[in-house]
Amino acid sequence: MSDREDLLRHINDKAVIRGRVTLSSGRVADYYVDLRRITLDGESAPLAGSALLDATADLDYDAVGGLTLGADPVGTAMMHAAGARGRRLDAFVVRKSGKEHGLQRRIEGPDVAGRRVLAVEDTSTTGGSVLTAVDALREEGARIAGVAVIVDRGARERITDEGLPYRAVFELSDLDV
Ligand SMILES: O=P(O)(O)OC[C@H]1O[C@H](OP(=O)(O)OP(=O)(O)O)[C@H](O)[C@@H]1O
Numbered sequence: 001m002s003d004r005e006d007l008l009r010h011i012n013d014k015a016v017i018r019g020r021v022t023l024s025s026g027r028v029a030d031y032y033v034d035l036r037r038i039t040l041d042g043e044s045a046p047l048a049g050s051a052l053l054d055a056t057a058d059l060d061y062d063a064v065g066g067l068t069l070g071a072d073p074v075g076t077a078m079m080h081a082a083g084a085r086g087r088r089l090d091a092f093v094v095r096k097s098g099k100e101h102g103l104q105r106r107i108e109g110p111d112v113a114g115r116r117v118l119a120v121e122d123t124s125t126t127g128g129s130v131l132t133a134v135d136a137l138r139e140e141g142a143r144i145a146g147v148a149v150i151v152d153r154g155a156r157e158r159i160t161d162e163g164l165p166y167r168a169v170f171e172l173s174d175l176d177v
C-alpha cells in the first residue's frame with residue numbers, strides 16, 4: 001500500500017466525524033474532517049508530510065506553513081518529511097492577529113521575506129483561512145509558490161481564481177463521507 005493510500009485509510013478511520021457541526025465560515029454541515037487527529041498522530045502525521053511533499057513536487061518553495069492552528073502541524077510534518085528525504089525545508093506559523101508583546105511578529109519562524117513559500121492547510125472549505133495567511137505572507141515580502149491542503153473541501157475555485165497553484169492530496173469524493 002502506498003503512503004497516500006495508507007493516509008486515506010487513516011483519515012477515514014480517525015478523522016471523519018459525522019454529526020451536525022458549524023464550520024469556520026459559519027456554514028452548518030453534517031460531517032467534519034478533523035485532520036488534527038491525523039497531523040498530531042505519531043503514526044499518521046509522517047504519512048501526511050510525505051504525501052504533501054509528493055503532491056507539491058512540481059512547485060518550487062523552501063518554507064512552508066499557514067494560519068495557526070490547523071496549518072501548524074501540517075507545516076512541521078512536511079519539514080520533518082523533507083528532512084527524512086535529505087531536503088532542507090523550513091516551517092513558519094502565521095498568527096491570526098499580530099502579537100502585542102515580545103518581538104510582535106505576525107509570522108513566527110525563520111524570516112520569509114524574499115523567499116518562495118508554500119501556504120498550507122489541513123483542510124480548506126471556503127479558502128478564507130489560507131488566503132488570510134497568503135495576505136500576511138505577501139505583506140511580509142514572501143512570494144507564494146502555491147497552496148496545498150490534505151483534503152480539499154471546496155476551496156479550489158476561489159484559490160485558483162486568485163492565480164495560485166492549488167494542490168490537494170485528497171478531494172472530498174475520495175473520502176467516506
Ligand atoms: O477554508 P475555511 O472556510 O477558512 O475553513 C477551513 C479552516 O477551518 C479550520 O480551522 P478553524 O477556523 O476551525 O480554526 P483552527 O485552525 O484555529 O482550529 C481548518 O483548520 C481551516 O483552517
Ligand SMILES: O=C(O)c1cc(=O)[nH]c(=O)[nH]1
Nearest residue numbers: 023024032033034123125
Ligand atoms: O470548514 C471548516 O471549518 C472545517 C471543515 C472540516 O471538515 N474540518 C475542519 O477542520 N474545518
